[in-house]
Amino acid sequence: xxxxxxxxxxxxxxxxxxxxxxxxxxxxxxxxxxxxxxxxxxxxxxxxxxxxxxxxxxxxxxxxxxxxxxxxxxxxxxxxxxxxxxxxxxxxxxxxxxxxxxxxxxxxxxxxxxxxxxxxxxxxxxxxxxxxxxxxxxxxxxxxxxxxxxxxxxxxxxxxxxxxxxxxxxxxxxxxxxxxxxxxxxxxxxxxxxxxxxxxxxxxxxxxxxxxxxxxxxxxxxxxxxxxxxxxxxxxxxxxxxxxxxxxxxxxxxxxxxxxxxxxxxxxxxxxxxxxxxxxxxxxxxxxxxxxxxxxxxxxxxxxxxxxxxxxxxxxxxxxxxxxxxxxxxxxxxxxxxxxxxxxxxxxxxxxxxxxxxxxxxxxxxxxxxxxxxxxxxxxxxxxxxxxxxxxxxxxxxxxxxxxxxxxxxxxxxxxxxxxx
Numbered sequence: 299x300x301x302x303x304x305x306x307x308x309x310x311x312x313x314x315x316x317x318x319x320x321x322x323x324x325x326x327x328x329x330x331x332x333x334x335x336x337x338x339x340x341x342x343x344x345x346x347x348x349x350x351x352x353x354x355x356x357x358x359x360x361x362x363x364x365x366x367x368x369x370x371x372x373x374x375x376x377x378x379x380x381x382x383x384x385x386x387x388x389x390x391x392x393x394x395x396x397x398x399x400x401x402x403x404x405x406x407x408x409x410x411x412x413x414x415x416x417x418x419x420x421x422x423x424x425x426x427x428x429x430x431x432x433x434x435x436x437x438x439x440x441x442x443x444x445x446x447x448x449x450x451x452x453x454x455x456x457x458x459x460x461x462x463x464x465x466x467x468x469x470x471x472x473x474x475x476x477x478x479x480x481x482x483x484x485x486x487x488x489x490x491x492x493x494x495x496x497x498x499x500x501x502x503x504x505x506x507x508x509x510x511x512x513x514x515x516x517x518x519x520x521x522x523x524x525x526x527x528x529x530x531x532x533x534x535x536x537x538x539x540x541x542x543x544x545x546x547x548x549x550x551x552x553x554x555x556x557x558x559x560x561x562x563x564x565x566x567x568x569x570x571x572x573x574x575x576x577x578x579x580x581x582x583x584x585x586x587x588x589x590x591x592x593x594x595x596x597x598x599x600x601x602x603x604x605x606x607x608x609x610x611x612x613x614x615x616x617x618x619x620x621x622x623x624x625x626x627x628x629x630x631x632x633x634x635x636x637x638x639x640x641x642x643x644x645x646x647x648x649x650x651x652x653x654x655x656x657x658x659x660x661x662x663x664x665x666x667x668x669x670x671x672x673x674x675x676x677x678x679x680x681x682x683x684x685x686x687x688x689x690x691x692x693x694x695x696x697x698x699x700x701x702x703x704x705x706x707x708x709x710x711x712x713x714x715x716x717x718x719x
Contacts, residue, residue: 303364305376307332308384310414311356312395314349321349325360326414330547334360335367335375348381355387355394402703409710409719420548422709424541425695429493431540432514435533441489441516446476448495452669459498461509472497475688477617478673480517481649484684485676491516493691501714504590506641506693506704510712516646517686523631526646526685527563527605530633533689534603534643535559538698554699564604568627571606574599587613597640606632607647616659619648619685631687635697641704643694646687653677 309325309332316322323334336349352358362378392400392408394415405412412418433443449463450473461472475496483490492515500507516529538559541549549557566574575582578595582588587609588596607629611620614628621627629648635641650656653674657667667674692707705711710719 304362305364306359306361307376308357308359310387311352311354311358313354314352316350321346323349323352325358326416331372332360333367333370333372333375334362334378334381335370336378336381341378345378345381348383352383353387353389355390356383357385357387358383402705406705406711406716407719413709416551418706420545420551421695421699421701421706423548424545424699425691425707427541427544428537428691428695431537432493432533434540435536436491436514436516439489439529441491441518442487444480444483444487444490444492446473446479446483446492446494446515448473448497450478452478452673459500461497461499474498475513476515477615477688478670480515480686481617481684482673482676484517484519484686485679485681488520489518496688503714505702506590506696508692508704508708508711508713511693511708512691514689514691515686516689517649517684519682519684521648521685523607523629523648523685526631526648526687527565527607527633530605530644530646530687530689531560531563531603534633534694537694541698552699557698560602563602564600566604566606568606568608568610571596585610585612593634593642594640597634597636598638600634600636600640602636603643604634604636606634614647616656616663616665617649619650620655620659629685633687633689635694637697639697639700641693641696642690643697644687644689646685648683648685651677651681651683 307325307327309327312324312326314321314323319338321336323336325332325334336346338346359382360376360378361380362376364374364376367373367375390411392404392411394411437443449465449470451470459474463470463472473496476492476494480490480492493512494515495510496513497510499509538557542557572582572584574596575592580592580595582592608627609630611626611628614630618628618630621629630645631647632642633644635643650659656674656677660667660670692704695701695707696704701707705713
C-alpha cells in the first residue's frame, strides 16, 4: 500500500503512548503491527476521548490514511478518521509484550492469550509453511495424500501405550499411527502419505514427548533403505528452503539466524552409535534402545542430519523386515536431527510383506496374530515390497527453531499432565 492510501485495519491495542497533544497507538494485527498516530485538533473530540479510554488488548477497527514517516519505527503510520472499539478487554493475567516472561505452566494455563505473542505466532506461521511444504514436496514426488482412521480396533505398535475408546460398547483405541492403513494403501497407489495426529499413552515427561502429536506418514512400494533416506533428507531440505523463503520475518522474531539447508547427511550404524556413546561414558549393551540421555549425547556429535539404518530386531515393531542373513537385525531407519536441539525426527524402514514371517514376528514379540486378521489377510493378495517412515512435525520444528521443549511446537500441547485448555 502506498502513502495516502485509505485503509481499514483491525487489531489488538498493544500500547497507547500519549505525548502532549499526540497519542501513538501500537496495534497488533493478525499479520503484524501498525502504528496509529492521533493528533488532537486534527481529529474529533469524540475520537480523542475514545483514545484516552483505550486499554491494552482492546480489539478495535481503525479507518484512516496510511502515510510514510521517517520517525515511526515501521516507516509508516496511520492517521485515523475513525476508531471503533469492537471488544474491550480486562487486564491480562500474563504479560504479552515482552517485558516479563511468564513461567511455562502459567503460559499454558492462559495459552489462548499466550498465542497472541509475536514469538508464539511466528512459531505457528512457520508450522503452517512446514505443512504446506511437506505436501508440496510429496505430491511432486508422485505421492497421493490419503486420510486414515483415527479410531482403530487393533494396536498398531503393540504394548500398552494406547488410549481406549468406548465405541458403542466395543473396545477401540485412538491410533498410535496410521501404519497398518498406509501399508494397505500402498498396494493400490504405490506412493501414499498422510499428515495427521497420533496418540500414545506414554507417561514420558521429556523435552521430546507429547501424548498427541502430528506425523508426516509416508509409505512407498519398491523402495530401498537408501531411497527412504534420500527421500527424507530431500523432504527436510525442501521444508527448510520454503521456511527461508516465506518466513524471514518470523525467523528474525525467534532469533533463528543460521537456518539453512544441509549439504548432505551421515549414516551411522547401530554398532557405531554404541561406540560413540561408550566413549562418552554410557554403559549400554548391544540390543538396547537409546533413551533420552543417550539420544541427546549422540546428536550432539553431529552438525548435520544422520541416519541409523538398522536396529536389533528385539526392539523393533513386528512390521519391520528382519534381515534374511542376520535375524538379530531389523531394517528400521531412524533419522536424527543434529546439535543441541537435535532429537529423533523420524522412524521408518523396510516392511515385512510375507504373511508367514509376519505371523512369526508377532508371536516372537508376544502378539496374537488373530488380533490382526484383516491386516495379515491383505498380504495374501500379491502384496509388493515396500517401506516408509513417520516424521514428527513437532520434533522437526523443535530442532529447526531451536525450541527448548517440544510443547512450544504444539498450539495446545497434550502430555500426561496437561489436558486443558
